[in-house]
Amino acid sequence: MDIEWGSLGGVLGVSLGITVVVVVMFSLGIAAWSRAEAYGERSGATRRGVLHRGSGTVAAAIAMVCFAACLAVAAYGIDLIIPD
Structure with a gap:
């Protein structure tokens, strides 16, 4: 049995x-979601004198x-693992 170390390192x-x-994207999603909720709680309120109406959306x-x-990344990984 021979191991191709270059291929293993690439994987x-x-x-x-x-x-x-994926971890960074999920973290950004959580941060954006919490920011959307914060804007929803104070809808129409001003922050530092600037009106943020569409920021929550x-x-x-x-x-x-x-x-x-x-x-999408998780679905692609599962598609790669499960044989056709």
């Missing part, structure tokens, strides 16, 4: 990179995009 690098990307949209990206 390790890609796996580590994708893991970091934008933050919620960013959160959904982040969560969708995490879901």
Whole structure:
């Protein structure tokens, strides 16, 4: 039995990179979701003299995009694991 260390290192690098990307995307989604809730609680309120009417909607949209990206990566990984 022979191990191709270069291929093993490549798989390790890609796996580590994708893991970091998914964790960061999920964290950004959680942060955006909490920001959307905070804007929803004080709808119409001003912050530092600037009116943020659509910011809650934008933050919620960013959160959904982040969560969708995490879901897509997980679905692709499951598709790779499960044989056809």
